[in-house]
Amino acid sequence: MDNFDYIIIGAGSAGCVLANRISSNPKNKVLLLEAGGKDTNPWIHIPGGYFKTMHNPETDWCFNTEEEPFCDNRKMTYPRGKTLGGSSSINGMLYIRGQSNDYNYWRQLGNVGWSWDDVLPYFKKSEDFQFGKNEFHGSGGPLKVEKIRSTFKVLDLFLEAAEEFGYKKTDDFNNGDNEGMGYFPLTVKNGFRCSTAVGYLNPIKSRSNLKIITKAHIKNIEFENKIAKKVNFWTGDKLNTVEANSEIILSAGTIGSPHILQASGLGPAKLLKDNGVEVLMENKNIGQNLTDHLMLRPVYKIKNLETLNDIYYSFTKKIFTGLKFLLTRTGPLTVGASYLCGFVKSDPHLETPNLQFHVSPASTDLLGKSSLHKFPAFTPTITNVRPTSRGSIELKSSDTRIPPKIKMNYLSTDEDREIAGKSIKIVRKIVMESKAYKDYRPEELRPGINVTDNEQLAVEAGKYANTIFHPVSTCRMGKDENAVVSDQLKVHGIKNLRVIDASVMPYITSGNTNAPTIMIAEKGADMILQQ
Incomplete structure (x- = not known):
């Protein structure tokens, strides 16, 4: 094929969905371009290999943020998938849709067709739920969703401890009301990752x-009279050009999509000119409104309970864990980032939960940069799912092979720092004051039991905090002056160009963002097919 109806830029969480659905009509000639390689690394497919794929230049772009003033002035590592499947090939496989209110708010902002009732059918369409079809879940979809295949007593005790303080258990986080505590559902099929x-x-x-x-590394998109026509991309040192008869669809993610738009002449005019890019159309919002969930990572040492730290430093236990995976497809190698999930409120007057737990039976100093601790410990990570801090993506050169400037601005608002302090206190209460943990003598390794002021807790937590890999909103959908695309995902002021990925979210969802990204792609593909 030497000409195409649709060119999809990026074969990640959204791009693979689009390629499947759009090419289902045999009349549509589709080209899918991916800057990373094939997903042949075996660690991609073993869920426990999560830690082998992140920060690995073969499978991860290994981006870094600018210095973060409220996180100890650190330049944080910022993983993004560099392979077929994109970040769904290196993420924690945690399947969380968010709250119904998230999508109803999108609709209230003027985005027609994006309420909870509108998007639920697309969540169900994508899903192959282990326990079958019901009001909220789908069966037979491409994305397998299974219950977790591994537990630890230290985690079961966390559920008991939380219940002591009124945090109820739940069996389903994906029915529009995610309040409660329980084990994460995972995008895993028969013990292997389902990217x-x-x-x-x-x-x-x-x-x-x-x-x-x-x-195929994208150089830019070419336009004629503000109509998207061609895509230029490198394969090695060779520059190639392909033309789209119908549409170009940008699905390069929250970092990649605004970066490519800016390199193509769309974005803040001064930024483009300063980097030698001719301005086709000024839109100061392309690359702005960057939102992410910051994980605060308090660590608790524990007595007489097994954690992954113990397994990591025991040759015998590692062999047993490997055999368990090979023979029964159970155990720690079937789990990625976290085990336990929870949604709670930092204040009782809130209508819906604003905090999320990701509890892992392991601990380390800096995620991806240091080994597990040599003593039993666990990490009840907690994050504010509705942060008010905003960052940006800005190109640093007209050459897209040079990574953009990623500025997150974590904890830059008074509200975010106040909620950070409150959330650490909630964790501390569950672990240190519960009857469930009393016999196991928990000890707060960090931030330290003597730190009690909310602002100081935010400072201490910021020293070890990290992204939880949920960047969104740099090409946000809407009709207001801050929007980049319409509710049909078409770039304002440009013809034949859509953005379909996490960057279009008008506002971040209350939880993990991979399932919502897949939903957006399902809905976007439907728009194109119905056109």
């Missing part, structure tokens, strides 16, 4: 009307 490459792309990659090119 969008596995679920959506592998079954259809031999279609005659679909062409997939990996290691």
Whole structure:
């Protein structure tokens, strides 16, 4: 195929969905371009290999943020998937949709067709739920969603401890009301990762009307009279050009999509000119409104309870863990980032929870940069799911092979720092004051039991805090002056160009963002097919 109806830029969480759905019509000739490589690294597919794929230049872009003033002035590592499946191939496989109120708010902002009732059918369409179809879940979709296949007593005790303080248990976080505590549902199939490459792309990659090119690094998009026409991309040192008969769809993610738009002449005029890019159309909001969930990582040492730290430093236990995975597809190797989930309120007057737990039976100093501790400990990570801090993505060169400037501005508002302090106190109460943990003598390694002021707790927590990998909103959807795309995901002021990925979220969802990204792609594909 030498000409295409649709060119999809990025074969990540959204791009693989789009390739599957759009090419389902044999009349549509589709080109899928991915800057990373094929998903052949075996650690991608073993959930416990999560820690082998992040910070690995073969599978991760290994971005870094600018210095973060409220996080000890650190430049944080910022993982993004560099392979088929994108970040769904290196993420924690945690399947959380968010709250119904999230989507109803999108609709209240003027985005027609994006309320909870509007998007629920697309969540269900994408899903193959282990326990079958019901009012909130789908069966037979490309994305397998299963219950967790591993537990630790230290985690079961956390559920008991939380219940002592009125935090109820729940069996389903994905029915629109996610308040409660329980184990995460995972995008795992028979013990292996179910990325969008596995679920959506592998079954259809031999279609005659679909062409997939990996290691295709996008240079820019070309326009004629503000109509998107061509895509220029490198394969090695060779520069290639392809033309789209119908549409170009940008699905390069919250970092990649605004970066490519800016390199193509769309964005803040001064930024573009300063970097030698001719301005096609000024839109000061492209790359702005960057929102992410910051994980605060208090660590608790524990007595007489096994954690992953113990397994990591025991040759015998590691062998047993490997055999358990090989023979029964159970145990720690079937789990990625976290085990326990929880949604609670920092203040009782709030209508819906604003805090999320990701509890892991392991501990380390800086995620991805240091080994597990040599003593039993666990990390009840907690994050503010509705942060008010905002960052930005800005190109640093007209050459997109040079990573953009990523500025997160975590904890930069008084509200975010106040909630950070309150959230640490909630964790502390559950672990240190509960009857469930009393016999196991928990000890707060950090931030330290003597730190009690909310502002100081935010300072101490910021020293070890890290992204929880949920960047959104740099090409946000809407009709107001801060919007980049319409509720049809079309770039304002440009024809034949859509953005379909997490960057279009008008406001961050209350929880993990991979399931919502897949939903956005399902809905975006439907818009294109119905056109």
